[in-house]
Amino acid sequence: MKQMNSIFVSIYWLATLALLAIGVVMVFAYTPTEVTMGPVQKIFYLHLPIAICTFFSCLTVFVASVGYLWQRKAMWDHLAHAAAQVAVIYAAIVLLTGMIWGRAAWGAWWQWTPRLTFSLVLWLLYVVYLVIRPSIESSQRRAMICAVYGVVAFLDVPLVYLSVRLMPDIHPSSIELEPAMKSTLIFWFIPVIMVTVGLIAASFKLAKRQAACNITRELPLPKSKTARPLRPTITSGNRGVV
Amino acid sequence: MNSLNYAIGAYVVGLGLIIGYAAWLWLASIAVTRRENRQNGQERR
Numbered sequence: 595m596k597q598m599n600s601i602f603v604s605i606y607w608l609a610t611l612a613l614l615a616i617g618v619v620m621v622f623a624y625t626p627t628e629v630t631m632g633p634v635q636k637i638f639y640l641h642l643p644i645a646i647c648t649f650f651s652c653l654t655v656f657v658a659s660v661g662y663l664w665q666r667k668a669m670w671d672h673l674a675h676a677a678a679q680v681a682v683i684y685a686a687i688v689l690l691t692g693m694i695w696g697r698a699a700w701g702a703w704w705q706w707t708p709r710l711t712f713s714l715v716l717w718l719l720y721v722v723y724l725v726i727r728p729s730i731e732s733s734q735r736r737a738m739i740c741a742v743y744g745v746v747a748f749l750d751v752p753l754v755y756l757s758v759r760l761m762p763d764i765h766p767s768s769i770e771l772e773p774a775m776k777s778t779l780i781f782w783f784i785p786v787i788m789v790t791v792g793l794i795a796a797s798f799k800l801a802k803r804q805a806a807c808n809i810t811r812e813l814p815l816p817k818s819k820t821a822r823p824l825r826p827t828i829t830s831g832n833r834g835v836v
Numbered sequence: 837m838n839s840l841n842y843a844i845g846a847y848v849v850g851l852g853l854i855i856g857y858a859a860w861l862w863l864a865s866i867a868v869t870r871r872e873n874r875q876n877g878q879e880r881r
Contacts, residue, residue: 634839
């Protein structure tokens with residue numbers, strides 16, 4: 595059963611890598627260059643799917659946090675922790691690829707517009723989620739505090755999504771795409787979603803195994819009945835006698 | 837800097853972070869496996 599599982603995981607990751615490679619080839623060899631923005635527009639095919647999957651990861655943290663507050667089961671805390679790690683990585687990718695695009699398109703690495711500011715706040719919120727975890731020793735207390743925090747932190751996600759529609763922003767709210775560009779963008783969602791699910795699953799499995807190891811370490815080891823001390827204990831009656 | 841270089845740089849950064857995190861998870865998994873084997877070895881004794 596374990597062997598079948600590891601074969602499935604290997605095939606899953608090989609397929610994901612293959613799809614990512616095909617996606618990169620599609621972006622640079624198949625998709626036409628956008629007329630207004632030029633080749634830098636090709637960042638869009640990575641930037642948008644990663645941004646959507648960031649929201650998905652944050653939603654997973656929110657659902658898992660609610661699950662823990664409702665059922666008080668450790669597996670919800672492990673899932674929230676796993677999804678938060680992926681959310682931090684993905685939000686960092688969104689910010690960095692956006693900054694690179696902004697540098698080329700607007701001439702500036704960063705502008706304090708609503709969308710960009712709320713995105714930075716989103717990244718910081720989940721970084722704090724990961725930072726506070728090791729500082730709380732009790733696993734139950736840690737899970738409770740992080741669950742409450744995970745629910746509150748999710749409030750920034752709709753702000754990020756709606757900000758560009760409700761407030762004036764330099765960040766584009768929609769882009770016109772040719773058919774080849776649309777197909778490339780839709781294709782990129784497949785490997786990015788596979789990577790997201792795979793990373794959350796792997797991180798969740800790791801968190802469960804780490805928690806199990808810590809519990810095992812706390813349990814006293816059973817004493818063998820035949821075990822004898824290496825040296826005879828010295829009592830007041832036999833002092834000096836070996 | 838060429839506009840295409842910005843695009844290539846963004847993909848290198850983005851995919852590099854994903855691969856880096858996946859590698860970190862894999863190494864952490866190996867460390868946990870070693871810890872589990874050590875603990876199983878202690879219990880068997």
